[in-house]
Amino acid sequence: MTNTLSFRRRAVNNVMLSLTAVFTVLVVGSLFVILGYLAYNGWHFLNWDFFTKLPTPVGEPGGGMANAIVGSAKMLLVATMIGVPFGFLGGVYLSEFGGEHGLFPFLVRYTTDLLNGVPSIVIGIFAWTVLVRPRHHYSAWAGGIALGIMMVPIALRSTEEFLQGVPNSMREGAMALGASKAWTIFTVVIPAAMKGIISGMMLDLARVAGETAPLLFTALSSRYWSKGWDEPTASLPVMIFNYAVSPYDDWHQQAWAAGFVLLALVLLVNIIARGVLSRATYK
Amino acid sequence: MATSQAVVRPANRFFRRVREGNEIAYTITVICAASILLVTVLLVFQLWNNSGIARHKFGWSFIGSQTWDPVNEDFGALPLAFGTLVSSALALLIAVPSGLMAAIFLAELAPPKASDVLTFLIELLAAVPSVIYGLLGIFLLVPILKDHVVPVLKSTLGWLPIFSGPFYGYSMLAAGLVLAIMIIPFIVSVSREVLLAVPVEQREAALGLGATRWEATWQIVIPYASRGIYGSIFLALARALGETMAVTMVIGNNPKIAMSLLAPGYSIAAVIANEFSEASSAMHAASLTELGLVLFAITVIINGAARLMMLTTAEHAK
Numbered sequence: 001m002t003n004t005l006s007f008r009r010r011a012v013n014n015v016m017l018s019l020t021a022v023f024t025v026l027v028v029g030s031l032f033v034i035l036g037y038l039a040y041n042g043w044h045f046l047n048w049d050f051f052t053k054l055p056t057p058v059g060e061p062g063g064g065m066a067n068a069i070v071g072s073a074k075m076l077l078v079a080t081m082i083g084v085p086f087g088f089l090g091g092v093y094l095s096e097f098g099g100e101h102g103l104f105p106f107l108v109r110y111t112t113d114l115l116n117g118v119p120s121i122v123i124g125i126f127a128w129t130v131l132v133r134p135r136h137h138y139s140a141w142a143g144g145i146a147l148g149i150m151m152v153p154i155a156l157r158s159t160e161e162f163l164q165g166v167p168n169s170m171r172e173g174a175m176a177l178g179a180s181k182a183w184t185i186f187t188v189v190i191p192a193a194m195k196g197i198i199s200g201m202m203l204d205l206a207r208v209a210g211e212t213a214p215l216l217f218t219a220l221s222s223r224y225w226s227k228g229w230d231e232p233t234a235s236l237p238v239m240i241f242n243y244a245v246s247p248y249d250d251w252h253q254q255a256w257a258a259g260f261v262l263l264a265l266v267l268l269v270n271i272i273a274r275g276v277l278s279r280a281t282y283k
Numbered sequence: 284m285a286t287s288q289a290v291v292r293p294a295n296r297f298f299r300r301v302r303e304g305n306e307i308a309y310t311i312t313v314i315c316a317a318s319i320l321l322v323t324v325l326l327v328f329q330l331w332n333n334s335g336i337a338r339h340k341f342g343w344s345f346i347g348s349q350t351w352d353p354v355n356e357d358f359g360a361l362p363l364a365f366g367t368l369v370s371s372a373l374a375l376l377i378a379v380p381s382g383l384m385a386a387i388f389l390a391e392l393a394p395p396k397a398s399d400v401l402t403f404l405i406e407l408l409a410a411v412p413s414v415i416y417g418l419l420g421i422f423l424l425v426p427i428l429k430d431h432v433v434p435v436l437k438s439t440l441g442w443l444p445i446f447s448g449p450f451y452g453y454s455m456l457a458a459g460l461v462l463a464i465m466i467i468p469f470i471v472s473v474s475r476e477v478l479l480a481v482p483v484e485q486r487e488a489a490l491g492l493g494a495t496r497w498e499a500t501w502q503i504v505i506p507y508a509s510r511g512i513y514g515s516i517f518l519a520l521a522r523a524l525g526e527t528m529a530v531t532m533v534i535g536n537n538p539k540i541a542m543s544l545l546a547p548g549y550s551i552a553a554v555i556a557n558e559f560s561e562a563s564s565a566m567h568a569a570s571l572t573e574l575g576l577v578l579f580a581i582t583v584i585i586n587g588a589a590r591l592m593m594l595t596t597a598e599h600a601k
Binding site for chain 1: 405586
């Protein structure tokens with residue numbers, strides 16, 4: 001049979017199928033290039049000072065990014081306090097109360113997806129107009145809230161999706177035993193989907209942890225410890241940006257170290273959360 | 284017992300309803316769901332309001348004007364919109380064929396286990412923060428372009444206007460390449476899903492009629508999944524248009540329209556990132572906010588188009 005196949009058709013088949021494999025290798029390979037290059041450069045410049053010391057003035061070697069690590073943690077805490085409760089409860093509404101049809105649930109789903117697609121820099125402008133401009137100063141609050149707004153859409157849609165995965169028979173069973181709808185939701189449905197929901201939130205947090213654009217003009221940056229929550233605050237991603245575009249070699253080295261730490265954290269959370277997800281019962 | 288249940292006093296009824304908690308749960312969750320509507324409306328209102336003085340002064344010529352000059356307070360979006368569109372178009376030109384090929388391999392050829400592992404790795408690429416792509420763009424991609432790629436390009440295709448002029452590293456070409464690498468994971472993972480959803484009978488019928496593996500894929504499976512694939516391309520395009528940090532770091536930040544891809548350019552998102560915190564005047568800040576409004580409108584339209592296509596695919600599959 002194969003003999004009747006023209007040489008041209010067979011050649012096209014072999015060449016194109018090989019090309020698909022080549023492109024796959026190239027795409028997957030780029031991950032290893034990114035990881036390898038960052039690890040090689042970052043590891044080289046990473047030391048204990050990086051985690052414990054403040055940035056030094058230009059030209060003075062050494063120093064670290066302790067203030068940026070703490071600043072990132074502070075802003076991510078604020079973001080979690082906003083993104084998780086609003087996203088979670090909004091997701092519970094869509095899955096358990098809103099139903100498939102109806103104008104209000106449709107509007108919520110539509111705007112959630114819309115907000116999810118808004119470029120992060122635009123969220124930054126929005127946070128600036130609401131939180132920075134009226135108060136005339138940059139703050140960790142403004143940065144954290146901007147990140148929190150970015151967290152809500154994904155937290156909401158992933159919660160909805162995981163709750164939808166819980167079989168209806170569990171809801172019916174609980175209600176047949178006399179539980180009210182609210183009790184059913186909070187003691188049966190949500191616990192069943194908990195693994196998935198928490199993994200979704202972790203992925204969400206990892207995503208905003210690397211966001212730079214919304215922080216540029218909300219939290220700004222700082223070379224010192226920021227006291228409290230109402231001062232310009234440094235964060236790892238903004239420091240990487242500022243240091244990478246600077247003309248100084250020792251700043252470039254710090255940027256590599258910071259990039260390595262940030263990427264390691266983000267990928268670690270991603271691997272753990274996806275590992276849990278692949279084993280979760282209701283995903 | 285029976286009598287006490289029959290005569291429930293209003294106060295008791297109230298407490299029982301609280302204990303059941305249905306109304307409370309409903310109220311709290313509906314408020315959280317409504318907050319997202321509120322935030323989105325507020326976002327549009329704030330962008331509109333804060334760009335007011337720029338909209339009044341420049342009107343529609345804002346979009347058509349070629350100057351972006353903060354010193355003389357003359358603002359036009361054309362060179363920036365040009366940079367955003369050209370860098371994104373270049374990214375699609377590279378990312379669509381390579382992403383689609385990889386998706387075909389993962390959906391049609393690779394054994395399921397291997398396909399899952401490779402897809403997992405590709406999805407990790409999507410999780411890499413954009414500032415990291417920018418970092419690698421500056422210190423890895425730009426030097427490679429400068430030392431190895433562009434000299435070859437210039438000696439072979441240098442007669443083309445898009446490869447004319449001097450090359451300093453930071454350029455539209457570098458921005459397009461970084462964007463391409465960033466959006467490939469989206470195209471691969473969405474297209475793979477769409478391809479996997481094509482019924483296996485379609486392939487079997489084509490192969491049974493004597494088609495080669497490639498012919499079955501290219502002439503039968505791909506057209507069947509085409510709407511979903513277009514959807515994935517639009518999603519990737521929306522990402523590329525709004526991408527900020529990586530582009531800012533490699534595009535060269537020069538608000539001039541140049542024919543050559545080797546020349547530095549500027550994009551809407553990049554100019555906002557660079558100038559907003561140091562906006563020299565109220566007019567400057569308002570013009571940057573208006574750029575944000577333009578970017579918002581573009582991405583809403585593109586995302587809407589993507590969703591429409593995915594939606595019709597879902598119905599088509601039923």
